[in-house]
Amino acid sequence: MSNIIGIGKAPRRKEDFRFLTGRGNYVADVKRPDMVFGVFVRSPHAHAVIRGIDKTEALALPGVQAILTGEDVAADGLGSLPCGWGIHGADGLPMKEPPFPMLAQGKVRFVGDMIAFVVADTLREARAAAECLAVDYEVLPPVVGVLEAVRSDAPLLFDDVPNNLCCDWELGDKAAVTAAFRKAAHVARLSLVNNRLIGNPMEPRAAIAEYNRGRDHYTLWTTSQFPHVVRFLMAALVLKLPEQKVRVVAPDVGGGFGVKQFHYGEEAVITWAAKKVERPIKWVADRSEGFVSDRHGRDHVTEAELALDENGKFLAFKVTTLANMGGYLSTFGPNIPTNLYGPLLSGVYTTPAIYCNVKVVFTNTVPVDAYRGAGRPEATFVLERIVDVAAAEMKIDRVELRRRNMIARDAYPYQTPVLVEYDSGDPLGCLEGALTAADAAGFSARKAASERAGKFRGLGFSTYVEACGLAPSRFAGRLGARGGLYESATVRVHPTGQVTVLIGTHNHGQGHETTFAQIVSDKLGVPFDGVDIVFGDTDRVQFGMGTYGSRSLVVGGAALSKASDKVIVKGKKIAAHLLEAGEHDIQFEAGVFSVAGTDRSKSFAEIAGAAYVPHNYPLEVLEPGLEEQAYYDPINFTYPGGCHIAEIEIDPETGTVTLEKYTAVDDVGTVINPMIVAGQLHGGIVQGVGQALFENAVYDEVSGQLLSGSFMDYCMPRADHLPNMTVETHSTLCTHTPMGVKGCGEVGTIGSPAAVINAVVDALSHLGIHHVDMPATPNRIWRIIQNAAMQQAAE
Amino acid sequence: MIIKFTLNGRSRKVDVEPATPVTDLLRETLNLTGTHVGCDTSQCGACTVLFNGDAVKSCTLLAPSLDGAALTTIEGLSGSSGSNRLHPMQEAFHENHGLQCGFCTPGMVMTAVALVTRNPAPTEAEVRHGLEGNLCRCTGYQNIVASVMAGAVAMNEPAIGE
Structure with missing residues (x-):
């Protein structure tokens, strides 16, 4: 079949056109009917006790819909932001894991820590109210460097974390190393600093949340590298909502680099607030806000x-x-x-x-x-x-x-x-x-x-x-991972032989719409242009762990490869029936099913057509339709x-x-x-x-x-x-x-x-x-x- | 106040508050969301548009300054809407993999078009200098520079026969 563009080729990217013509759809581009705007009030202090927050003046300003603080979070019994890893120290004890409330409770611990969420009819009104919120701080001395933080006289961030030490971790054979150093001819020594960085994807973080009372259903649009994980962490652990009642959409995302692979408090707060105000709420971070809140x-x-x-x-x-x-x-x-x-x-x-x-x-x-x-x-x-x-x-x-x-x-x-x-x-x-x-x-x-x-x-x-x-889930689990690290892909073959792939990774610049289409084109022998890749929507894609750690092709691509293999296996069964041959005599190559040693064959599109119009079809032993899913967990x-x-x-x-x-x-x-x-x-x-x-x-x-x-x-x-x-x-x-x-x-x-x-x-x-x-x-x-x-x- | 200007080749009349930045006018009022906002200090260039043919960071322009002017945004670069035709510079970005996440791309392309309009045959160093007001976090700039060089050649092609 023509237009097969397989592995090793360099087709130009499918995703380029919308970006080159200003038709991308980033979260900040999304508008919802009757939308209101949210602004986060952030701590100006690195370390302080919150003695009180007086909302009175701010609430009286025009357009203000809601002002939510840590007290409201506590009153609603919501969870804290979860950590996905629980590591253990050299002493065998678990790491210290103090709560990370989505809005600060009692204390702030960095400049940028979130104090309150202000929602108003317009962005200008929300900003004005945020300026007016009266927060009474008792400022404490901060500690910002690691060397200073572990000193015995350092200020403590958490009363129950001595020396600010979360975990004293080790790896390797200390005795063997000590012995080897004793017999060394030379020992090189080096002290160094690995400087702190800010990822700064060009698109600032943003979120929009909407609650539908009729269906008791939430939708969150967020700048995320892993929407399914956000849904799981936020719904199950923070907001305590049934997962199926929450849809998380990460549409076009303007770069990630890790910065967008975390569940952020902003996502949980805006989703929770959307139900309270019963109008869609939009929040878009300023770059300055990103500097003090992006991880x-x-x-x-x-x-x-x-x-x-x-x-x-x-x-x-x-x-x-x-x-x-x-x-x-x-x-x-x-x-x-x-x-x-x-x-x-x-x-x-x-x-x-x-x-x-x-x-x-x-x-x-x-x-x-x-x-x-x-x-x-x-x-x-x-x-x-x-x-x-x-x-x-x-x-x-x-x-x-x-x-x-x-x-x-x-x-x-x-x-x-x-x-x-x-x-x-x-x-x-x-x-x-x-x-x-x-x-x-x-x-x-x-x-x-x-x-x-x-x-x-x-x-x-x-x-x-x-x-x-x-990552290999079993291995990661032994190291402290609290989740799995597999990936999933569905290959949905349409009656015409065109293909939609639904995959749990997220494309935010890596060219997945092109690379994954090449894999399908190569495996199924279908035209490159006949393959579309869908990602970034928990209501469309079954499940997925998202994109980080150079995993999309390695783990997601493997799931896609496996799902494609399953399509071929089923296609061979259909072809065997149509060609009146044994299943083992069917060969598949370059989009054509044929009987070995004969000139009898059926195209991929013909097989797809037969699967969806099963008039001549082995219904006794085979389901109609041609759609296969695979989960892949690397070894x-x-x-x-x-x-x-x-x-x-x-x-x-x-x-x-x-x-x-x-x-x-x-x-x-x-x-x-x-x-x-x-x-x-x-x-x-x-x-x-x-x-x-x-x-x-x-x-x-x-x-x-x-x-x-x-x-x-x-x-x-x-x-x-x-x-x-x-x-x-x-x-x-x-x-x-x-x-x-x-x-x-x-x-x-x-x-x-x-x-x-x-x-x-x-x-x-x-x-x-x-x-x-x-x-x-x-x-x-x-x-x-x-x-x-x-x-x-x-x- | 009422302002009249030419937007992507068509005359527009808009009622705006005088303090509205052009980024807001485009994105919020006119639903032209191809012009992006990547910072709040005029450092990133994602919002670059053509203002009377010059590349300008639209976050630094207030709406009243558009009165009587001609503005081109990424949506209007390839001419009238309704086709999949690309401007030679857009085509060059596509051909040379000059974009990844796409967020800086509209600003890069607009800057590149203005650069080549002023300097039809730029050297690589001139292209790099010309792009220094536009941040990209994905590409390392290498393929963007290659795109602009190729786009410059393509933009000048019709003149070859003259």
Whole structure:
């Protein structure tokens, strides 16, 4: 059949047209009849007791429909925002899990914590009333940094959480690591900070809620990466509503990056309020509001030690990290710096013994949760930085040291000392490919040219592996997951042979409408244009865990592949009947069912037609219709990996770091659409470059105010900050996913921060610099250069 | 107050409060939701429109300034409605995978059209400089830059035979 566009091709995206012509349908674009507007009143203080809230004046203002506070939440007996992970400390005790009320009760714990929800006829009236709400605070001293938070004299966020310590978590064989360090020829040591980031998808968060009294039914439109999970958490656990009475719609969503994969209090509050006012309510966050309420990412303080023998073989790796959780536990919060961090510390190396201790700490800051990469960029940064430090100290070439310790391609499957077993990979192949693509051999000439121009030039390497395709439910359950992590897909074949796919993942930029259509076109031999993908609506799609952790293709695509296989199995039975042959004699290829060894055949569309017009059909043994559903739960994570090489130039006069070249060779398994994969890599790399060079969420230590609360203070990567990147794939196939795919959504963000900072340190190595914290801003680099010059002058 | 202006090639007369930002006028009053709001400090460029042919962040314009002016939004870029025809710059974004989530896309495309109108054959560096007022979080800009370069060629194609 014509127009089959299958796996490995690069059709242009089906979803583009609506976005290119202004016809997207984002939550902020949705209007409902008789709609009113909501505004959240947020705490201006980082830490305070709420002594009282006086609504009188605000309620008397024109247009005001309702003002709801934490007291109203308590009066209605609603639940607190649930955490999806319950981890345990080294002592075997469960993490401390204080309640996270959807509107603050008694106390506020970060600037931006929600105090009240004001609903009025117009947005202007809602804002005016919000301004007028009288809140009496008793301001308390805040604590914003993890080092300060665990001190014995630190202010406590929760009376029953001593030292603000949520959990003291560990992984690995401590005794084996201690023994290995005793016989080490060299120990490299490194202290570093992994800077706090704000994800900032370009679409601010928004929600609209509507209650239908006639049907006792709620609809919530929300900017979410996982509408079914929002429905489950919100309905079952927070609002205590029957799930089937709640429809959650996540239409077009303008980027997620993790920021939209949590159940936010705003969603629950607006849904609850919609019934009270009995009119649809719309809330759209300002960007400033997003800065103080979107969950933040990263924020680690780490000490690492790497033990090596005299030949540079890694003997053991020890990592101690303080991880900032912010003021409350968000949906995935405690999972990120523990289960998604410790198991990645093995990287692509054969380090036999690893021990990791993570103290998960509450502070008076926005809750911290997953942001693209989530734990894995942090692990990669620690490991790839300390490898460079060790290489410099032992005077072994950085690339050579990596080669000596890499897992050989034929050593897979490879069991690491930190839980995970890698199924496939070729780190050395990625490294060699990247060295060639980056023209590493020509670097010294380019460096000399930079020197002649008075500039410092540096080259930085980062290898990495990540665990994604989240996740095998049984494995995740052992680690503390409270939910499953499978995915579901329905393949609905229409009587004409056209196909609608209903899938539980969510497309917010990743090109699923195209990639998934290619999978169906490939498997069923139907035209690419004849396949539509439906997602993001709990009333249309059966169930799903959504999109995060590079799981959509790996887990969702596998469910789709399985459902397609079931369609073929049923189609063969129908074809056997129509062609008067045995079922086992029916072959299916490129959209045609045929009897082996004959010229008798039926097209896919003919089989679909027979299934829906079953006049000549085996009704005794087969149901009419052609629609199949599959749930897929992976048996392992997938392990994409690769090698990234950054080349930077520093202007010592200004401290400005310019990214000159960037090369990535990644192993993402089977590539369905190379154009889309390259786009994912570009975007991922630049988010990592943003962390390394530009982005930093900064809190004032005394007041607890977020100082980087706008795009004027929080530096986002812009077009003129960047060069063109070279991205290539060097794939080994995943051994346990149906198509051999590994996922590609996060690899760029995982590999790039270490590559860039290793390049910066390389450029400054002649000054005796062995580490630079992120972001490497002109200010920071200029100071480093000036200090080094002063030190050299003094010596 | 009553303002009269040309919107996407058609004359419009609207009664607005003078303090209404053009973003609100377009999105709330005229139901043209292709113009997006991505920040509140005029930093992101998602709301960029063509104001008398210049790329302007519409969050910085008040409705009265439209009086007598010509405004083009993403919805009107490819000409009159009722067809699936794309402007060469839109086509270039499609062909070069210059968009992912689509939220910054209308602003990027409008900025690109104005850039190429002023500078028909921009270098890559000029394109990057020209786009620095528009934030994209998805693409890393690489394919957007490629799209604008290709769109520039396509926009100038009719002139080749002259």
